[in-house]
Amino acid sequence: MEKKxxxxxxxxxxxxxxxxxxxxxxxxxxxxxxxxxxxxxxxxALTVTVTQPQRVAMPITLAANGNIAAWQEAIVGAEASGLRVAQVLVNVGDRVKQGQVLATLAGDTVRAEAAQSRATLAEAEAAAADAVNNAQRARTLEGTGALSTSQINQYLTAEKTAQAKVEAARAAVALQVARVSQSEVRAPDNGIISSRTATVGAVLNGGAELFRLIRGGRLEWRAEVTSTEIGKLTTGTTALVTAASGARLSGRVRTIGPTVDPQSRAALVYVDLTPLPANPGTTGNALAGMFARGEFDLGTASALTVPQSAIAIREGFSYVFRVEPDNRVTQVKVQTGRMAGERLEITSGLAADARVVASGAGFLNDGDLVRISEGAKPAGAKAASAAAKAAPAASAAKR
Incomplete structure (x- = not known):
């Protein structure tokens, strides 16, 4: 075949x-x-509003955990021994006043002994009066020779002995009166009954515990603060405490423990508590022995902040989207700190003059082109101004 x-x-x-x-x-x-x-x-990719980081005064707080306890717990016991409990007049949780009768003891025996001691006193007083009269007559006859010196001395000695017996009888009466008064167990101070072991019919030994009383009904928060942070607190520092029941209390540091636990490396801070007015979202009361969280108010400090909506959380890290001059966004990793209202502190990673996306950051990717909404900057400035005014007010409210 021929090729072409x-x-x-x-x-x-x-x-x-x-x-x-x-x-x-x-x-x-x-x-x-x-x-x-x-x-x-x-x-x-998206129409966004932009803002610039703003410096606002933010509160500085120190968080701690601890237990609520009674400020002081008084033990109320029986002074009289061998008496039977006749009546118990209070129960756990009752508020009592100083001097109020908590329980009565069967005092028939001590009342009879008190009557007997009063009779002994009367007898001693009569004998003493006779001895005084005899001694007085002996003194008038002392220089006449009608009585010998020894007889006169006998009358004078009998007078002193009779007076001593009167004093002894009076002391016995006072003792029996005291025992009669001990047949009524009274509250040593105002407070709340926290424990009761008194039982009707029980025969008591001297010093037996009958009740425990939270003095004044006062509670304290014993906060555990690490040794590295204890230096930030002083006597009088205010705190806001939330109990496990939801009850909220204000507090003030009364004293700081003088030692640090060598195991936990924490010291106890004793905070006097005052209940706050109940809020619609809180329930329950703060009780001794209850766990509580709290924050100490350490004042305020200036901080660089952005709106919380400007933060995008990805893979456990915080990012903001910086808007470049060509309206493209750059994803910037930042470190966050305190929070006040709708503002979040930026501790590192962002310049103070940067323009960042104020909302919708979660829908953007690095390098996306965005459209800037008009009026974005004034909105960000107003929010920062509001947060700056709110932070000192919140700190003052805690105090």
Whole structure:
């Protein structure tokens, strides 16, 4: 079979056709130019508002955990021994006043003994009066020789002995009166009954515990603070405490423990508590023995902040999206700190003059083109101003 041979003209035509086709394909697949992007060929990913970080005064707090306990717990016991409990007048949880009768003891025996001692006193007083009269007559006859010196001395000695017996009888009466009064167990102070072991019919030994009393009904929070942070607190520092029941209390540091636990490396801080007015979202009361969390108010300090809505949490890290001059966003990793209202402190990673996306950060990716909404900056400035005014007010409210 005879092979076809192409002439130089045919080969040139084929090469020309291939070049033309290549040019057409290149033009069709050519990337969009920057001018075409500026003309709107590339659409923005999102319309956003922007803001700048603002410096506001934010409260400085120190968080701690601890237990609520009674300020002081008085033990009320029986002074009299061998008496039977006749009546118990109070129960656990009752509020009592100083001197109020908590329980009565069967005092028939001590009352009878008190009557007997009063009779003995009367007898001693009568004998003493007779002895005084005899001694007085002996003194008048002392220089006449009607009585010997020894007889006169006997009368004078009998007078002193009778007077001594009167004093002894009076002391016995006072003792029996005291025992009668001990048949009524009284509250040593105002407070709340926290424990009761008194039982009707029980015969008591001297000093037996009958009740425990929270003096004044006062509670304290014993906060555990690490040795590295204990230096930030002083006597009088205010605190806001929330009990496990939801009850909220204000407190003030009364004293700081003089030692640090070598195991936990924490010291106890004793905080006097005062109940706050009940809030709609809180229930329950603060009780001794209850766990509680709290924050100590250490004042305020200036901080660089952004709205919370500007933060995007990804893979456990915090990011903001900085808006570049060409309206594209750059994802910036930041470190966050305190929070006040709707503002969050930025401790590192962001310049104070940066423009960041104020809301919608969670829908953006690094390098996205965005459209800037009008009026974004004034909105951010107003929010920062409001947070700056709210922070000192919140700190003052804690005090």
């Amino acid at each position: 041979k192409f002439t130089p003209g045919v080969v040139g035509a084929i090469v020309t056709a291939v070049v033309v086709v290549a040019i057409i394909v290149f033009v069709a697949l050519k990337p969009r130019s920057e001018d075409e992007s500026k003309k709107g060929t590339v659409k923005p």
